[in-house]
Amino acid sequence: MMAQWLTNVDWLEIGRACGDTLVMVGVSLFFVVLLGLPLGIALFLTGKRQLLEQPLVYAVLSFVVNLLRSVPFVILLIVMIPVTVVLVGTSLGVPGAIPPLVVGGAPLFARLVEAALREVDRGIVEATQAMGATVPQIVFGALLPEALPGILAGVTVTSITLVSYAAMSGVIGGGGLGDLAIRFGYQRFQTDVMVITVALLVVLVQLLQMLGDRLVLRFSRR
Amino acid sequence: MIEFDGVRKTYRVRGQEILALEVERLTIERGEVFGIVGHSGAGKSTLLRLVNLLERPSQGRVVVEGEDVTCLAPAQLRAFRRRIGMIFQHFNLLSSKTVAENVAFPLKIAGTESRAAIAARVEELLALVGLSEHADKYPAQLSGGQKQRVGIARALACRPSILLSDEATSALDPQTTRSVLQLLSDINRRLGLTIVLVTHEMDAVRRVCDRVAVMDGGRVVETGPVSEVFLHPRHPTTREFVLESEHVDTEEFQESLQQAAGRVVRLTFKGASTYRPLLGEVVRRCGVDFSILAGRIDHIKDVPYGQLTLSFVGGDVEAALRAFTEAGVDVEVLR
Numbered sequence: 182m183m184a185q186w187l188t189n190v191d192w193l194e195i196g197r198a199c200g201d202t203l204v205m206v207g208v209s210l211f212f213v214v215l216l217g218l219p220l221g222i223a224l225f226l227t228g229k230r231q232l233l234e235q236p237l238v239y240a241v242l243s244f245v246v247n248l249l250r251s252v253p254f255v256i257l258l259i260v261m262i263p264v265t266v267v268l269v270g271t272s273l274g275v276p277g278a279i280p281p282l283v284v285g286g287a288p289l290f291a292r293l294v295e296a297a298l299r300e301v302d303r304g305i306v307e308a309t310q311a312m313g314a315t316v317p318q319i320v321f322g323a324l325l326p327e328a329l330p331g332i333l334a335g336v337t338v339t340s341i342t343l344v345s346y347a348a349m350s351g352v353i354g355g356g357g358l359g360d361l362a363i364r365f366g367y368q369r370f371q372t373d374v375m376v377i378t379v380a381l382l383v384v385l386v387q388l389l390q391m392l393g394d395r396l397v398l399r400f401s402r403r
Numbered sequence: 404m405i406e407f408d409g410v411r412k413t414y415r416v417r418g419q420e421i422l423a424l425e426v427e428r429l430t431i432e433r434g435e436v437f438g439i440v441g442h443s444g445a446g447k448s449t450l451l452r453l454v455n456l457l458e459r460p461s462q463g464r465v466v467v468e469g470e471d472v473t474c475l476a477p478a479q480l481r482a483f484r485r486r487i488g489m490i491f492q493h494f495n496l497l498s499s500k501t502v503a504e505n506v507a508f509p510l511k512i513a514g515t516e517s518r519a520a521i522a523a524r525v526e527e528l529l530a531l532v533g534l535s536e537h538a539d540k541y542p543a544q545l546s547g548g549q550k551q552r553v554g555i556a557r558a559l560a561c562r563p564s565i566l567l568s569d570e571a572t573s574a575l576d577p578q579t580t581r582s583v584l585q586l587l588s589d590i591n592r593r594l595g596l597t598i599v600l601v602t603h604e605m606d607a608v609r610r611v612c613d614r615v616a617v618m619d620g621g622r623v624v625e626t627g628p629v630s631e632v633f634l635h636p637r638h639p640t641t642r643e644f645v646l647e648s649e650h651v652d653t654e655e656f657q658e659s660l661q662q663a664a665g666r667v668v669r670l671t672f673k674g675a676s677t678y679r680p681l682l683g684e685v686v687r688r689c690g691v692d693f694s695i696l697a698g699r700i701d702h703i704k705d706v707p708y709g710q711l712t713l714s715f716v717g718g719d720v721e722a723a724l725r726a727f728t729e730a731g732v733d734v735e736v737l738r
Contacts, residue, residue: 308495311455312509312561313484322512326499402498402541 189371194361199381201275202357205347209282210340217287217339218332220246221294222320228295232306232316246288254285254346258353278347278355285346290339297331298324330401337393341386348382358382405431405454405565405599410463412449412621424449424621426463431614433468433564436591436598438608438629440644441618447601450618451567454599455487456480468564485513488558492570494550496542502553503529503538509560528556532586548579555586559594566590568600572607580604584611588704605648609633609703617641630703634671634710634733649699659696660738665716667696668724671733672709682711685726690718712737 224242227235252260261281262272269276301324309323325332348359358378366375412424424446431437441447452458453465456472465472467483475483496505503525510521529535532552542550551571558566568587572580588611591598600612608615608629615633616626619640625632636642660667672681677700686693697712715723727734 302493302495304491304493304495305497307457308489308491309508309512311457311484311487311489311567312512313481314512315481318512322508323497327497329499400499403543 187373187377189365189369189373190377195377195381198356198358198361198378202344202347202359202382202385205275205278205282205350205355205357206340206343209279209286209343209347210336212279212283213286213290213339213343214336216283217290218294220287220291222298222325224291224295225298225324226316226320228299232319246291249284249288250292254281254349255352257281257285258350258355262353273354273356275356277353278350278357281350282343282346286339286343289342290335293335293338294328294332297328297335300331301327330397333393333396333400337390337397340389340393344382344385344389404433404466404468405597406464406466407450407453408464408466410450410453410460410465412446412453412458413461422621424453424460426450426623429616429623429626431597431599433597434591434595435613436588436600436611438612438615439599439601439618440603440605440608440615441640442603445618446621447618448569449621451569451599451601454565454567455484455489485509485561486563487565487567488561488563489567489569490551490554490558490571492573494542494547494554494574496550496553496557498542501539501541502534502545505542505553506556506560509557513561524560525556528559531559531590532556546579547575548583551575551579551583552586555583555590559590559596563596565597565599568598568602570601570603573602573604580607581610587611605633605644609648609701611704613704617644630673630706630708633703634673634708635735656697660712663694663696663714663738665714666720666736667712667714667738669710669712669735669737670727671735672711673731673733674706674708676731677707677709679730681727681730681732685723685730689720689723689726691715691720691723692717 220242224239224246225231226233227239227242229236229239258281261284265272265277265280268280271277305323305327306319309319314322347355347357348362351357351359351361351363354360358381362375362378365371366378407426407429410424410426411422414421414423439447439450449458453460454467454472456475460473470483472480472483497508500508506525506528507521510516510524516524525538526535529538532555534549534552534556537545537549542553545553554571572583575583584607587598587600590596591611600607602608612629614627615629616623617632617638617640618624619638625636625638625641632641633645636645693713693715695711695713698710700707700709702708724734724736
C-alpha cells in the first residue's frame, strides 16, 4: 500500500538531493559565519556607547545590513545571478546557490552576533579594560567567550534559515530537496515527492535545532 | 600617592551641562586604606574611576605616583592600569572561565610571564584568598563571598600598588562582608598596598579605613581620620551616615534628650581610656549622679572606643567635666 502510494519516489534521487541540501547549507553556513562574525563584531564595537563608538561607520554598516535583510530572498536569488556567475562560473546547481545563500544569511547572522555581544554585562568589559587590555584582547579574551552561547544560538537560527533559503533556491534551479519539490512535486503534480521532501526538511530542521540547543547548553556556565 | 587637583567631571545632557563631580583637592597617601562614602549618585564611583581613567575628568589633574594619568598615551595607560587592581560590587568575573582562568586572565593580558610562572602565581593567589580547592570551578558554582575572593585574587594578580574597591561588599550578607573586609585589611597590612574603598556603609569604613572622605552632591564635604570623622561628624551628611550605621532614630533620641534632667553631656573614650574605670571614679569624687541616655562601645579599625551620652545631676558637674577632659576624654556639652 505504501509502495503503491509512493510510486513516483526515486529514493536514489531523494538521497542525492538530501546530500546536496546538506552541502549547500554546510558550505554557505561556513561562509556566513566567516563574514557575519566580523561584521557583527564591527556593528557591536562601533555602536552607541561601545568601545570604538563610530556613529558614521555604524550607520553605514547598519544600513547595508538592513538593505540586504529587507530584500525578499527569492528576489535576492535573481538579483544575484550575474554576481554568482562571476564568482563560481554558474548560477545553477549546488555551487550556483551558495553565493546568494551567503549574502542572504550573513546579515542575519551579523545582527544575531551583535545582539549576543550586547547581552554581555558591561561590567565585564569594564573589568577587562581596568586590567589594561587592548580592544582585540577584550573582544577575543572576554566578549566572545562570554557571548559564545548566544552566538551558538545565532548559528542555529541561521542554519535553519539557510535550510529554508536553500529549498527556495530550487526556484532558480539551485538543486537539493527544494529543487526536487519544485520540479517533481509542483511542476509534475507528484504529491508523494512533495510530501517526502517536506518531511525530510522538517526532520533536518528538528535535528539542527536539537544539535544547536545541545551546543548552547554545553557552553553555558551561568 | 593619589592626588586629585581641581578635578571636575561634567556631562552634556540635551545641550545642558550637568556637573557630576567637583573635587578641589584630595590626597590619598601611599599604604593607607582610604574610604569614600556617600549616598548613591554622590559621585563616589566616578571619583574612583578617575584613578585608573575608566572615567576621564573634564578638567583638572589626577596624579598617581607622580604621573598625571590624564596625559598618558594609550599604550602607557594600559601599562599603568596593570599596576592598579580593581574589584566590583557585582564581581564582574568571566562566567565562561574557571576560577583559575579568571585569576590568570590579567597575567595573560599583560603577556610578560611564561605559562608556568602564571600557573604558579595563580596557585599562590588562590591560597592567599583561601580558594585553592575551587580552582577548577566556574563562578556560577561559587557563593557571593567566594566570587569576591576570586575578584580580589584577580585584582592582585599583576602585583599592583593600588587596589580600587567599588562597593565590593554591598552585594554580600553582613557576615561575608566582615570576612571580605578582613581579607582586604590583611592584604593592606601584608603587601603594603594602598586601598581606595568606595562604599555607602559607614560600618565598612569603620572596620578597615584609616581615613575617609564623605561625598555629597559630587563634592567632598568632609575628610579626615576615621576616628575623627566617625566620633565627631561635622557635616550633616556625615552625621546622617554615622547615625544610620548605629541604627539610631534621630527623633527618638531628641525626645529622650528633652526628658533628661540636668546637664546632658557626650563623653568619648578612645584607646586605652576605654577600659579605665574612669566614670565611677570621677562621679564618686565630685559627688554627681548620672543616668545613661545612649551609649556604644566598639572598635574603629583596631582602636577601641566608647561613647556615652549622660545626664549629670547634683554635685560639682563642672569639676567632673574638667576631670574627664584632663583624663583625655572628649567632652561635648549637648545641653
